[in-house]
Amino acid sequence: EPEVTQTPSHQVTQMGQEVILRCVPISNHLYFYWYRQILGQKVEFLVSFYNNEISEKSEIFDDQFSVERPDGSNFTLKIRSTKLEDSAMYFCASSYSPSNTEAFFGQGTRLTVV
Amino acid sequence: AQTVTQSQPEMSVQEAETVTLSCTYDTSESDYYLFWYKQPPSRQMILVIRQEAYKQQNATENRFSVNFQKAAKSFSLKISDSQLGDAAMYFCALILGNYGQNFVFGPGTRLSVLP
Numbered sequence: 001e002p003e004v005t006q007t008p009s010h011q012v013t014q015m016g017q018e019v020i021l022r023c024v025p026i027s028n029h030l031y032f033y034w035y036r037q038i039l040g041q042k043v044e045f046l047v048s049f050y051n052n053e054i055s056e057k058s059e060i061f062d063d064q065f066s067v068e069r070p071d072g073s074n075f076t077l078k079i080r081s082t083k084l085e086d087s088a089m090y091f092c093a094s095s096y097s098p099s100n101t102e103a104f105f106g107q108g109t110r111l112t113v114v
Numbered sequence: 115a116q117t118v119t120q121s122q123p124e125m126s127v128q129e130a131e132t133v134t135l136s137c138t139y140d141t142s143e144s145d146y147y148l149f150w151y152k153q154p155p156s157r158q159m160i161l162v163i164r165q166e167a168y169k170q171q172n173a174t175e176n177r178f179s180v181n182f183q184k185a186a187k188s189f190s191l192k193i194s195d196s197q198l199g200d201a202a203m204y205f206c207a208l209i210l211g212n213y214g215q216n217f218v219f220g221p222g223t224r225l226s227v228l229p
Contacts, residue, residue: 028213033216043159045216056216067143079229089157091215103209104216 001025004091004106012112021077021109025094032075032102033093034058034067035113043091049075082113116141118208118220126226127196134181135191135223137206144168145211148182148189153203153222160203165189167211193225199225 005024010069013019026031034046048055049067064080075094079086095103117140127133139148148160165173165182172180177197181190193200206220 011159035217037157043207043217043219045218048216058216093158105161107156107158110157 002104004092004104006090006106006109008109010110010112012114015084015113016081019079019082019111021061021079021090021111022090023075023077023079023092023094023106024073025075025092026091026096027102029094029096029104031055031095031097032069034077035091035093035105036059036105037089037091037108038085039088046077046090060074079111082111082112087111087113116143116146116208116210118202118206118218120204120206120220120223122223123221124226126228127159127193128228129196130196131196132192132194133196133225135193135204135206135213136227137189137191137220139187139189139206139220139226140209141187141210143210146213147209149178149207149209149217150178150189150191151205151207151219153205154199155202157203163191190219196227198227201225205218 007022024087030067032049037043046059047057047061059080089108092106119138146167154164155162163175164165177194179192193199200229203220207217
């Protein structure tokens with residue numbers, strides 16, 4: 001069964017450092033998403049991406065965040081200058097249809113900012 | 115804006131028994147989809163079951179079934195013959211059927227399964 005793959009599974013970084021979270025969506029999927037879950041809280045939408053540009057982003061997705069699809073297979077989330085409050089589980093998701101009703105989630109990357 | 119509410123922060127069930135997790139939602143749209151996701155201690159997000167709002171028939175996946183009450187905007191999950199591996203956080207989620215929409219998740223219900 002196809003799956004969304006995220007690397008690394010756990011990343012520890014120092015406050016102020018840049019971090020890149022990587023995702024390999026399912027190969028024929030066209031729509032890509034990042035969600036975040038702070039420990040003990042609900043899953044929150046960050047950004048959606050289609051046709052090499054951002055379709056929608058939430059208030060959380062400020063200037064320190066960026067996404068790109070550098071090589072047609074990977075989908076990355078970059079956090080430029082990490083803060084302690086960026087510590088969370090980050091989930092990538094992808095779907096083939098624009099309605100996102102068949103979205104598949106990756107296993108998540110646990111980001112710890114120290 | 116869409117909202118999803120799960121009023122039970124924690125639930126427990128005896129192994130082999132049945133448990134129902136509650137979810138209510140609010141949207142003014144008519145085209146939407148509802149989901150239950152399971153998040154085990156590994157913190158993966160695993161799709162449990164999906165319901166299209168336009169379908170009156172309740173979705174079923176093996177031991178998992180839903181009670182979809184569209185007029186009441188209620189979408190509860192029933193787990194039959196509970197197993198120890200069912201212990202997890204369960205998130206109810208809604209997404210509109212339009213282009214480019216994102217999931218709106220509820221706060222989750224932590225389910226414990228007692229041996």
